[in-house]
Amino acid sequence: MIADYQSAYPDPIVLCVGDEVTIEDRESEWSGWIWCATAEGKSGWVPADYIRRSGHNGMALRDYDASELTVTKGERLAILDEACGWYRCRTEDGRLGWVPKQNVQPVRKT
Numbered sequence: 001m002i003a004d005y006q007s008a009y010p011d012p013i014v015l016c017v018g019d020e021v022t023i024e025d026r027e028s029e030w031s032g033w034i035w036c037a038t039a040e041g042k043s044g045w046v047p048a049d050y051i052r053r054s055g056h057n058g059m060a061l062r063d064y065d066a067s068e069l070t071v072t073k074g075e076r077l078a079i080l081d082e083a084c085g086w087y088r089c090r091t092e093d094g095r096l097g098w099v100p101k102q103n104v105q106p107v108r109k110t
Contacts, residue, residue: 001075003103005068012066013037013044019060021046023053032084034058047083069097079106 013036015021021036024043028035034051036058037043044066051058069089071077077099081088086098 001071001073001077001099001103002105004072005070005099005103007068007070007097009044009066009068011042012068013042013046013064014066015046015050015060015064017060017062021051021058021060023051023056023058030085049083065096067097069095069099071099071103077104079104 015038019038021038024035024037026035028045030045032048033045034048034053035043036046036051046064046066050060050062050064052061069091071091076092077087077089079087079089080096082101085101087101087104088096088098089104090096
């Protein structure tokens, strides 16, 4: 980590393949994300590529957990996935979640 990051969403949306969502048009500082809500009332940002959209309805094309990590500068992370300016990471103590790419400096293993 090259900069601290504080999670902004303590109760994240979680989707499984095939879950149906309602899509709301919202402005985001991050390109490629859409705001989705489940029938149970959970809502959050989801990468647009993860949803098959039809108007204001959609269906999850893959499993997704919007959990973000609260991390500090100098913390080591394993990068697991990348989407729309964010990395999905695992901390050394096993926590999983998303962190903005701008806060992370990847290191190549030698």
